[in-house]
Amino acid sequence: MALDLFCPVKLGSISLKNRMVMAPLTRNRAGEGGVPLAMNVKYYEQRASAGLIITEATPISPMAHGYPALPGIYTPEQVAGWKKVTDAVHAKGGKIFIQLWHVGRISHPSLLNGETPVAPSAIKPVGQAFTYTGMQDFVTPRTLEKKELPGIVNDYVHAAKCAMEAGFDGVEVHSANGYLLDQFLRDGSNVRADEYGGSFENRARLLMQVLEAVVNTIGADKTGVRLSPVNPFNDMHDSNPQALFNYVVGELNKFNLAYLHVIEGDVGGNAVNFDFVTLRKLFNGAYITNLGYDKARGNAAIASGHADCVAYGVPFIANPDLVERYRIDAPLNQADQNTFYGGNEKGYTDYPFLSR
Numbered sequence: 403m404a405l406d407l408f409c410p411v412k413l414g415s416i417s418l419k420n421r422m423v424m425a426p427l428t429r430n431r432a433g434e435g436g437v438p439l440a441m442n443v444k445y446y447e448q449r450a451s452a453g454l455i456i457t458e459a460t461p462i463s464p465m466a467h468g469y470p471a472l473p474g475i476y477t478p479e480q481v482a483g484w485k486k487v488t489d490a491v492h493a494k495g496g497k498i499f500i501q502l503w504h505v506g507r508i509s510h511p512s513l514l515n516g517e518t519p520v521a522p523s524a525i526k527p528v529g530q531a532f533t534y535t536g537m538q539d540f541v542t543p544r545t546l547e548k549k550e551l552p553g554i555v556n557d558y559v560h561a562a563k564c565a566m567e568a569g570f571d572g573v574e575v576h577s578a579n580g581y582l583l584d585q586f587l588r589d590g591s592n593v594r595a596d597e598y599g600g601s602f603e604n605r606a607r608l609l610m611q612v613l614e615a616v617v618n619t620i621g622a623d624k625t626g627v628r629l630s631p632v633n634p635f636n637d638m639h640d641s642n643p644q645a646l647f648n649y650v651v652g653e654l655n656k657f658n659l660a661y662l663h664v665i666e667g668d669v670g671g672n673a674v675n676f677d678f679v680t681l682r683k684l685f686n687g688a689y690i691t692n693l694g695y696d697k698a699r700g701n702a703a704i705a706s707g708h709a710d711c712v713a714y715g716v717p718f719i720a721n722p723d724l725v726e727r728y729r730i731d732a733p734l735n736q737a738d739q740n741t742f743y744g745g746n747e748k749g750y751t752d753y754p755f756l757s758r
């Protein structure tokens with residue numbers, strides 16, 4: 403019989419009971435000081451039947467924040483809050499990675515104690531930041547000096563250590579969707595003239611330094627990475643994404659990572675010109691695909707060998723028991739977009755399970 407979503411799999415040293423991954427989802431419901439709250443514990447615990455949960459993107463330092471009410475993973479209080487999440491997920495037999503995030507230029511001084519957001523180059527993204535007082539125009543970011551970059555690498559290392567203390571099974575380095583590491587990769591946001599800009603090797607340097615440092619700290623088998631080669635979200639573009647990301651994946655092969663997680667397209671739903679089959683074949687480890695999958699397409703991606711796992715976002719918001727619903731072809735709850743970002747338990751922990 404062909405492999406499907408419900409077959410177990412190993413990612414690095416982590417055994418998953420099925421191949422359905424809960425994608426990282428920003429929900430803007432953390433407490434004061436970026437500390438996870440009881441409702442955050444309940445939300446993740448409810449979804450522990452996923453083969454793997456990848457948490458919402460989580461800032462690694464105060465300068466890494468770009469939206470209101472995000473959790474963090476750099477203070478002892480945050481670690482203690484996340485420990486309750488990982489304990490609850492593990493008690494239900496689940497596995498959970500935390501997504502490590504620096505937003506770079508996708509922020510606003512009002513979210514950074516008045517500081518200017520930082521980026522590879524001083525290029526203002528088109529659009530607006532989501533702040534505590536509503537939407538506000540993005541500002542021109544400050545160019546990170548070369549001598550500041552080891553400090554950013556150290557922030558990832560510190561966050562990875564905090565993640566281990568908090569009981570996570572691993573970390574996913576967020577290098578997608580127009581945030582800091584992706585801003586370095588793509589030439590629409592990186593025009594540096596030093597060894598962090600220009601060639602593919604230079605633009606990928608910070609990502610590789612972060613991965614090397616994180617891998618050396620917690621182990622390659624606990625480290626994954628997420629890429630979004632052609633997602634234009636956050637005003638991103640590149641002059642030659644296929645060649646750039648083929649190069650990046652070749653470099654990732656040196657680490658023996660737990661997995662590569664790829665957003666295969668444009669989150670806005672526009673057609674893209676990119677060969678993800680070739681990209682996947684270039685990678686020598688486990689591959690998680692994401693973007694708009696349903697059960698049939700997920701099973702097909704696994705049966706064909708294209709992917710080892712499939713990440714589902716919106717379906718997991720609305721269906722804490724998505725795995726069981728797919729297993730028995732039960733109808734799905736529909737997600738309410740109005741409660742995606744911020745608020746309380748409504749639209750967060752109150753989506754019904756199938757009645758037993």
Ligand code: PHB
Nearest residue numbers: 427428459469576578579
């Ligand atoms: C968001 O908060 O809108 C967001 C966060 C992280 C992503 C994508 C979107 O990777």
